[in-house]
Amino acid sequence: MIKLTENRKEIFNIIKSSKKPISAKVIQSKIKDKLDCSTVYRTLEFLTKKQIINSVSFKGKSFYYYGTGGHFLFCKECGEIIAFDQCIIGDLESKIEDKFNYKITNHVLYFQGYCSKCYAAYQKKHGGQEL
Numbered sequence: 110m111i112k113l114t115e116n117r118k119e120i121f122n123i124i125k126s127s128k129k130p131i132s133a134k135v136i137q138s139k140i141k142d143k144l145d146c147s148t149v150y151r152t153l154e155f156l157t158k159k160q161i162i163n164s165v166s167f168k169g170k171s172f173y174y175y176g177t178g179g180h181f182l183f184c185k186e187c188g189e190i191i192a193f194d195q196c197i198i199g200d201l202e203s204k205i206e207d208k209f210n211y212k213i214t215n216h217v218l219y220f221q222g223y224c225s226k227c228y229a230a231y232q233k234k235h236g237g238q239e240l
């Protein structure tokens with residue numbers, strides 16, 4: 110692992126200890142010695158480029174940052190994100206590698222829909238109608 114400056118280390122640790130991907134704004138609010146926005150963004154860009162952290166964007170909204178994992182549920186109503194570590198891809202990755210003669214290094218998988226709360230609200234509004 111490359112050596113990280115204090116700022117980089119702190120931001121990396123915030124991301125690593127978070128259970129779900131977090132936005133730059135939330136990261137900034139968790140930093141002890143407040144850093145300005147552009148420093149936070151520059152650091153995030155650096156860490157992403159070096160592949161120390163990953164980023165994901167839902168519905169074209171701003172980026173969320175995470176360490177490992179890459180499996181998400183995203184509620185398109187309230188924006189709640191659930192991250193899970195368990196990989197359900199199985200041998201799909203090697204099948205894709207064979208089919209496209211490709212070497213896959215990682216994947217991001219996200220499912221989009223309604224969380225239980227939003228789905229209940231949807232059904233209520235539409236008289237119990239299924240989606």
Ligand SMILES: [Zn+2]
Binds near residue numbers: 185186189226227
């Ligand atoms: Zn929701």
Ligand SMILES: [Zn+2]
Binds near residue numbers: 180195196197198
């Ligand atoms: Zn996976």
